Amino acid sequence: MKRFLRGPVTAARKDPARAAATPHGARQSPPGRSDSLWNSLSLRFKLTLGYAVIFSLSVLLGAGCVYVMAHGSLTRTLDTTLHETASLARGSILEDADGERFSDELQPPPELNIELLSADGRVLDVAGRMLTPAGSSPLPPAQRSLGMITQQGRRVLTERLPSGLLLQVSRPSDTLTALLETLAQVLLAGSALMIGLACVAGYYLADRALKPVDEVARTAATITHSGSYRGRVRAAPGSDEMARLTGTVNSMLDHLEATIERERSFARTAAHELRTPLTALQGRLELALERPREAADYRRSLEIMRGRVDELLSLAQGLLVLAETDRPAHLEPTDLTLQAAEVTTEMYELATRLGKQLDWQRMIEPLPLPQPGTRLEELPPSTLHMMVLAEPLGVRQVLRNLLENALKYGGDRVVVRVSPLSLMVWDSGPGPLMTEWARLTRPFERGPGLQGVSGSGLGLPLVLALAQRWNARVEPQWATHSGDGFGVCLSWAARDPKTMN
DSSP states (O other): OHHHHHHHHHHHHHHHEEEEEOOOTOOOOOOHHHHHHHHHHHHHHHHHHHHHHHHHHHHHHHHHHHHHHHHHHHHHHHOOOHHHHHHHHHTTTEEEEEEEEEOOOOOOOTTTTEEOOTTTEEEEEEOOOOOOOTTTTOOOOOGGGSSEEEEETTTEEEEEESOOOOOEEEEEEEHHHHHHHHHHHHHHHHHHHHHHHHHHHHHHHHHHHHHHHHHHHHHHHHHHHOTTTTTTOOOOSSSSSSHHHHHHHHHHHHHHHHHHHHHHHHHHHHHHEEEEHHHHHHHHHHHSSOOOOOOHHHHHHHHHHHHHHHHHHHHHHHHHHHHHHHHHOOOOEEHHHHHHHHHHHHHHHHHHTTTTEEEEESSSSOOOOTTTTTTTGSOOOOTTOOOOEOOOOHHHHHHHHHHHHHHHHSSSSSEEETTEEEEEEEEEEEESOOOOOHHHTTTTTOOOTTTTTTSSSSSSHHHHHHHHHHHOEEEEEEOSSSOOOOEEEEEEHHHHGGGGG
């Protein structure tokens, strides 16, 4: 028992003020409990609750307005009846030797009572049911105050006559009270029924509206738990926000599936392409170490292995550049003429070594290159048309890759053609088959019969990836007549010069 009491006693010693302020046996609600309870409620319940509160306030406010208007209308009707009766009673007052009295012709309905009072409140004459016997003690001042009052379940109108006497007309108000009570009960019952139906309808509508959200959540949970990204959300009917949501989610899942499949295929192919030179390098190393050899043999083996290492470095560099194309692009005005001239100059050595003729052409009259700091508005129109929004280093990479393909696999003559908003690398060869073009745009794919030619199969896919970053298009162009050659064109859409600064 001592061990059981040790915890509470220690807590009380540590915080005596808290122990004194907290009643014995009372439980304190943890902080944020109400918030966590609200957050644990479903969105359907929250929407229904909010709708019910707003609708309830509206209905109750409307019912209250109806009750107040009905009460005022019925009360005014009753008061009008009393005023009309008082006017009739004033015309029926006769004066004789005994004083003023009502005419015998004044016969009010049974529910009306008309009394003629003295100035001090004594009843002098009565028409209708007698409430106060004649000659009785005077009425208290509260019961004979002028105007319209309600007392003892009756609506009473008291007026002062020119002679100084008081005319009092009254009628029971229990009928009005009963009618208003019935109206209040009907309004309350109707309001409760409407609120209940509104809650049911609101929950039904909220449930129906949020079903696509549940479908999205279930699909996401299924993909998360199963690891299968092929599931799709059932499309919501119509063209409202939920239909657009399901369509957008399905489009996103399609894009993710295509991206994942592309990355998986890329990883498998990259592993295969890397394994081939590594296996050859390993075989060459094992062969060199198999037995002692002459220095010349070792040197020859090292030269071969260096070539394999160069292939690996080239492949790794191509993979790195291709992976970096997913980063956001930083576009800037780029002069196509300048890039074509520089890259063509760089590739002259390779063209000479392969015995190919390399040249470049500008499809408009040559103009001097713009000076540094020159604004685009100050350039001649022909020069401006050679400016595109791109990445200068990327444009050079595209030209370099296209030229390498043309020099290695194309005809004897290769030409770089610079036109307004476009670049083309043309060669005199027949080019690949039209049916092979789509395959060649995938990483590591190469043309048939070219496996013995050095290359990684990443040049053309990198060209397409960079073009997508710049919103440019890559289009192959086959000659209509045999011997006219083959070209790959990189083109941009026309832009407002002001948007290129």
